[in-house]
Amino acid sequence: MISFLIIGHTASTDASFSLNDLPGAGGRMDLLCRAIGSSLFLSHGIRQNITCDILLLGQPHPGRIIRFSGNEIRNLSPDERNIASFIKKGLAIPAGKKFREAGPGLSCRTGTLADMLTEQKYAVLDESGIDIRKVPDEDLPKNFLLSDNQNFSDDEKNCTAHLPCFSLGPAIVHADHAITLLLNEIDRRESGWI
Template sequence: MTSFTVIGHTACTDASFPLDDLPGKGGRMDLLCRAVASSLFLSHGIREDTTCDIMLLGQPHPGRIIRFDGSALRSLSPDERNIASSIKRALAIPAGKTFREAGPGLLTRKGTLADQLSEKHYAVLDESGVDIRKVATEELPDAFLLSDNRNFSDDEMELIRDIPKYSLGPAIVHADHAIVLILNEIDRRRSGWI
């Protein structure tokens, strides 16, 4: 199982955000929707061995995590509006410290980055990290941490200080593109192409 956690530093945590203004009033929710789509969708199907957690840190209730579980998802399309509707549905239900189902393959809870990091062995995608193609397959973790269009905060940097950092190449790419590149690398390795 491959997992992604994407931090949305300004992503709205109120289910009333408008679907027609995901970048503005949604707090760059568009970026998180693209990350979800990139992590889960194939040309003609869903990656059933992948989860994507989005961590919403915007107002009014920072610290909401929404999980999209490819093994159980139903009725999700890869477009931003459809994914944002699922996020709204998850935000509309009360959440505690444990995941609660908001629909098939759609779960939500309250949580922090420290909570996430304690649950899996993560690597951070960072342009100054080790080239991922130089990392042995058995050393690749099953979970990857990415940020939205903002750099990790000082507090986040402190939490991830000792976590392995990998680079995907010489160019800095968007989080959703980074997810595609990671999955391509994993697919190539699992299929024996490299």
């Protein structure tokens, strides 16, 4: 299993955010939707071995985590609006400290970045890291942390300073593009294309 965790610094935690304004009222929810799409979708199917978590830090309940599980999710389409409707479903259930199911392959909990880092070992995807193509297979972890359009905050930097950090290329790209590039590198290694 491979997992992603994407921080949405301004992403709404109010289940009633408008599907007609994902960047504004949703707090750049569009970006998170595309990141979920990139992590889960193949041309004609869903990647079964992926879990994609988004950490929503916007108001009114900063610190909600929504999990999409590729092997269980049903009826997800790759357009932003459809993915956002799943996020709304996740936000609509009462959230506690453990993941609670909001539907097949969709669950929600409360939590912080520090919580997630305690529970699982991550590598950071960031332009400051080592070129992913040069990382030996045995050093490539299975869990990856990304930020949205904002840089990591000082607190987040302190939390993640000890983590391995990988770069996908010379250009600074959106989180969803970084995920596509990482999965391609993993696909290639697993299929002997390198």
